[in-house]
Amino acid sequence: MLGFSARSISNILFWVTRKKWLILTFLLSLSFFYFPSPEGLSPSGHRTLIIVLVALILIVSESIPLPAIAILILIMQVLLGIDTSDGVASSFMSDAVFFIMGSLMLAVAIVSQGLDKRLALIVITLTGNKTWKIVVGFLSISAILSSFIGEHTVGAMMLPVALALIRNAGGESNKATNLSTILLFSIAYGCAIGSIGTPSGGGRNVIMIGYLAEFGMAKLSYLEWMKYAYPMLLIQIPFASLVLWFTFTPSQKIMDSSVRKLKVQVAKNGELTSNQILSIIIFILIFFGWVFLSPHIGLGIVALCGVFLYLSFGLIEWQQINRNTNWAIILLFGAAISLGIQMKQTGAALWVADHTLDYLLFLFQDYGAVRWFTSVVITGILTNLLSSAGSVAVLGPIVLDMGGDAVLTGIMTSIASSFSYLTVVASPTCMIIHSTGLISPSDYLKAGWKLFIISIVLLFLISNFYWPLIS
């Protein structure tokens, strides 16, 4: 046919079926491009929204590699005449991107120190051998640690601890039981809940702080963020523990021999090595840097100082950082933040914000309620489809343009982006526990929907009754 062999046609068909979303995106963006700009939206704002649509569909469908999406966002900004190439380049790199880059590198450095076994010992010493205490312990420690170190680091470190306990419990470590499910979810949900506790808990918090500063709305310090967000973290822990316990009640109520075996296994590692002590000291220094220096030099620079120290003291080799750092994420969020800034500058964010307010006003009859619904419910849902950082990068400029107190709206949006309980793709930790083969996608919904609703209610209560007291 047309000179093509059957094999070439089959190859083309295969490409088309695998890339159907890419083709659809191309056609959609082309038709939107020739569509006249809606009233109140500037031509450059119109084109910015086309890029947002393209990026969203491509990220969710995963039809091309993430770095390709990042590059496409940058190229389109210039080709569609939204900004010059120098303008795009300067909005591409920011302190938030420095922070994402630094925290991904720090994660590799910290995970490589062998501190996971030490962590295991601390966890089981604190919890003892009752299963419910272990679940609460896993959840609390994952939440508190991830609030400082970042959820992906804690998720990676806690996973082997849980799998070792499951294996020692006598069950097959590749067969799902309520015990394996509850232990793995206590890590994933703990990390999600913890990720908003401080700005360093997740890149999206820093993206939001970056937007607030970039748009001249507020300069939020590390401690100020904690003052708003940490109570939410603490109050969610008991609720999440209860939801998990009653959804996946394990038959094994005591894990005596399992805990004993784990202690023996961990004890073989002896005392803390000098490198481990040094790496803990460096992390404490980074933490103090975030608290005291970040208002002056930025959270990202502090994180990079930490990476510099780990590399200089020989605690980690560059090859290891290079191999295990997800450069695609750095590129993608650089591009997404740059797009976010364009949304603000071209008036696209304001246009979407105004229209959302107008349309949803019919439902709620109150601007405050619409703002709250968009920041919390829509962010929560988008997080479970797109990933948390992606949601904040895209929705941030829109919700900040909806009026009201920008700081509260910003923090509320970031907190809602941690409600990543419903899908495998919602957060790296959800994917980590899924990769064990012990958690199926339907398990996320079983406990997730309850926790999703509870978290929304808790955020409602905190934002209405606690935040007015401190702001």
Place this chain on the structure above:
Amino acid sequence: MKILIAISSKEYSGPTLDFGMNISRVLKAKTTILDVGAKINELSQKDVSLANELMGTWDIDRPGVEVLEWAYSYLIKNNFIENIFDKENFSKKSIYKESSKRAEIYLQGQVLENINLILRNGDIVNELRDEVRTYSYDLTIIGGSGKRSLAHDFIQYIESSILIVNNFNLEKKYSILLAVDDSPGTEKAVKYGVRVAQAFNIKIDIITISKDGHFGEGYSKAVERTKKMMRRCNIETKIFRKVGDPVQNIVETAGENHIIIMGASTQSPITKFFIGSKPLNVIEKSNCPVLIVK
């Protein structure tokens, strides 16, 4: 000859392994056992591999290795391969030779020349297609799946012959149902038929179907050639001449106690894509193993 056996879990892969290894033995083929694990999205890929690296320091194997270990011990238990290792060291410390998407697994103490264990993560159709293309397999053996879209994609995009092990029970006595017509695929299908018959020591039923009751010269010659070949190989045969819809006739004659073998469709890929093909319809409607020879 290279055979790829794709397995998924301990619960469902026993029949696939049994069937595949019997064929592999008689064909003296190099065999690869492949497990395709959960798809990891790009946002979390590095986090998952970091967690996997840490699991190694705890003597916990990365996900998927245990399925391959199970498959390996299943082969030993059923005398497909020789037990040449120390059982004490069986389960842990597997060695991985890894590229970004594909890991070759060496269980400790065991390197067999003719068996490879491979672990991949991702979309099953993409991964199987890539494995078959890159490593040039002749036959891919897959367990049955209820999904029509999956069967469609396997038939359409995997470039080797495909055996779908649907509803296979080793205890049951099967015959082969060999679909013969005047298409170029028949000759190759007949050769496979002989080999499978030899692998299981079973008889072959030859079926030839005409839509309108007229069996042309091509059909008669193909049947004669097949009969002759069976006689030469000392295989018991029976011939069914049927009139009507080919797919319906094949499925009805096969029932649950045949292994259907037929050549791949000769239609253009575009027709197959939009309208489907006889092999695809046979796979979809039948309740027994089907081998499509390409």
